[in-house]
Amino acid sequence: MTDVVSEKRELRRALAAAVSAFGDEYIAASDEAIFGRLTELHEFTSAKTALFYYSVGREPDTHRAIELALALGKTVCLPESLPGGVMNARRIRALSELAESRYGIPAPPDSSELIPPEELSLIIVPAAAFDASGRRLGRGGGYYDRYLPRAAAPKLGLSRDALILDRVPAEAFDARVNGVVTDRRVLAFA
Numbered sequence: 476m477t478d479v480v481s482e483k484r485e486l487r488r489a490l491a492a493a494v495s496a497f498g499d500e501y502i503a504a505s506d507e508a509i510f511g512r513l514t515e516l517h518e519f520t521s522a523k524t525a526l527f528y529y530s531v532g533r534e535p536d537t538h539r540a541i542e543l544a545l546a547l548g549k550t551v552c553l554p555e556s557l558p559g560g561v562m563n564a565r566r567i568r569a570l571s572e573l574a575e576s577r578y579g580i581p582a583p584p585d586s587s588e589l590i591p592p593e594e595l596s597l598i599i600v601p602a603a604a605f606d607a608s609g610r611r612l613g614r615g616g617g618y619y620d621r622y623l624p625r626a627a628a629p630k631l632g633l634s635r636d637a638l639i640l641d642r643v644p645a646e647a648f649d650a651r652v653n654g655v656v657t658d659r660r661v662l663a664f665a
Contacts, residue, residue, distance in 0.1 A: 482644040486612060490603045490638065494533050497635070505635050506536040508658035513540055513599075516661065518629045518654075522597035524550040524590060526564045526628075529573065529581050534601060535633040541570060552590050553583050554618070562618040564590045592626035600632045600652050606643040609651035609664035623650035631656055 497505075513519055525544055530537040544551045545568070552564035556578060565583035567573065573581035600619055602611035611632055613619055623630055630650075636657040655662045 479644045479646050483612060483615070486644065487603050487615070490612070493637070494635075497533065497637075501635075502533055505658035506539075509535045509633055509635075509656055510539050512658075512661055513631070513633065513656045514543055516631075516656070518597050518631060519544075522549060522628075524552065524595050525597040525599065526552040526554065526590075526595050526626075527599045528601040529553055530601070531580055535635065537599060537633065538570065540599070541567075545569065550590065552595070553581075554622075555582055555585075556616070556618055560617045560621050562622040564592065564595060566590055592622065592628075595626050595628040598623065598626055598628050598630045600630050602632055602634065602652075604638040604640050604643060605632050605634050605652065605655045605662075606640045607662065609653065609655070609662075610643040610645045610649060611652055612640075612643045613649075617648075620648050620650045623652075629653045633657075636660065 527537050527541050541551055550566060552566050555563040555565045556576065566588040567583050572584060574584055576582035600611065602613055604612045630652040632652045632655040634655050634657050636659040639655065639657060651664065653664055
């Protein structure tokens with residue numbers, strides 16, 4: 476195991492402890508601020524086809540933004556995660572159609588329409604943390620690292636501002652985002 480892999484594992488543990496210590500009021504206020512900043516961005520308002528993740532636990536809430544995008548008539552997709560780190564974008568028409576996936580996260584049914592990466596106009600990317608250069612510390616499965624290079628769409632992370640780090644340990648294959656929306660600011664990267 477490489478030093479970077481060990482460093483990532485330790486950082487994920489430390490971040491999980493930090494996130495669990497956040498107060499419920501902070502989580503609610505942070506979710507509200509992130510939603511407001513995200514939905515005012517040109518990348519969101521102009522997107523015709525967006526890939527979101529379905530937030531769970533104390534991740535920044537994506538449910539309201541998904542519902543808004545659907546109400547605005549956008550094509551909304553959620554990830555389908557397959558064995559071997561393969562990810563696809565599948566179209567949804569309502570959150571109520573989701574079913575629990577093998578990872579315990581609600582996901583689109585297998586029968587839903589596949590949307591090719593080149594048809595996406597926005598990708599909302601999850602992470603345990605981001606740094607000030609657009610690097611992300613994912614969950615360790617590599618799904619987004621394999622998927623993001625296939626899409627030309629803007630890739631935006633959502634994060635609590637306290638989880639923007641000076642440096643995230645990275646390997647050559649780790650995909651970066653173009654920007655991060657936090658409860659306090661919007662960071663843009665070249």
